[in-house]
Amino acid sequence: xxxxxxxxxxxxxxxxxxxxxxxxxxxxxxxxxxxxxxxxxxxxxxxxxxxxxxxxxxxxxxxxxxxxxxxxxxxxxxxxxxxxxxxxxxxxxxxxxxxxxxxxxxxxxxxxxxxxxxxxxxxxxxxxxxxxxxxxxxxxxxxxxxxxxxxxxxxxxxx
Numbered sequence: 001x002x003x004x005x006x007x008x009x010x011x012x013x014x015x016x017x018x019x020x021x022x023x024x025x026x027x028x029x030x031x032x033x034x035x036x037x038x039x040x041x042x043x044x045x046x047x048x049x050x051x052x053x054x055x056x057x058x059x060x061x062x063x064x065x066x067x068x069x070x071x072x073x074x075x076x077x078x079x080x081x082x083x084x085x086x087x088x089x090x091x092x093x094x095x096x097x098x099x100x101x102x103x104x105x106x107x108x109x110x111x112x113x114x115x116x117x118x119x120x121x122x123x124x125x126x127x128x129x130x131x132x133x134x135x136x137x138x139x140x141x142x143x144x145x146x147x148x149x150x151x152x153x154x155x156x157x158x159x
Contacts, residue, residue: 005084006084006085006086006090007084008085008086009085009086009087011081011085012050012081012082012085014075014081015078015079015080015082015085016082018075018077018078019072019074019075019081019141020078021074021076022074022075022078023134023138024073025071025074026071026075026131026134028057030127030131034043036065036068037065037067037068039065039067040065040070041063041065041067042063042064043061043062043064044061044064044066045059045060045061045102046059046060046062046064046119049062072133075134076133076137077135079134079138080137082135082141083140083141083144087148093146093151097144097148098144098148099145099153101140101143101147102140102144104139104143105136105139105140105142107138109135109136109139112128112135113128113129113132114159116128128158
């Protein structure tokens with residue numbers, strides 16, 4: 001079976017080291033309603049910037065808190081490495097579990113978006129869309145590893 005599109009198994013640990021702390025920090029910040037915009041202020045190159053009060057423009061240096069960008073990179077980068085690194089025994093069954101989990105996570109993710117589009121409004125809806133950056137990967141990883149756990153406990157699958 002070809003798995004050219006998967007990362008090496010050794011990258012999965014790096015993914016977990018990025019993903020878990022990133023998810024915990026995002027959830028803690030969300031539940032405690034904390035703003036991290038003022039943390040790690042530095043000058044960054046903005047391809048496009050449109051501040052609330054100020055002038056918009058292309059390709060300019062701006063002062064920005066980069067903590068939220070670092071958390072986003074941690075969660076997405078770690079999630080991609082966890083979800084798309086080879087298993088130690090990558091076979092047809094693992095490929096099928098990966099495929100089914102990705103389809104299931106996509107359905108669930110877009111179901112949540114459709115539901116919130118119809119029934120959630122204002123800033124709460126914007127929060128759902130922001131968190132939606134992470135939910136597809138989160139649901140996929142959760143489902144994929146749950147299915148691996150279930151299969152490993154079943155007598156039908158022998159390594």
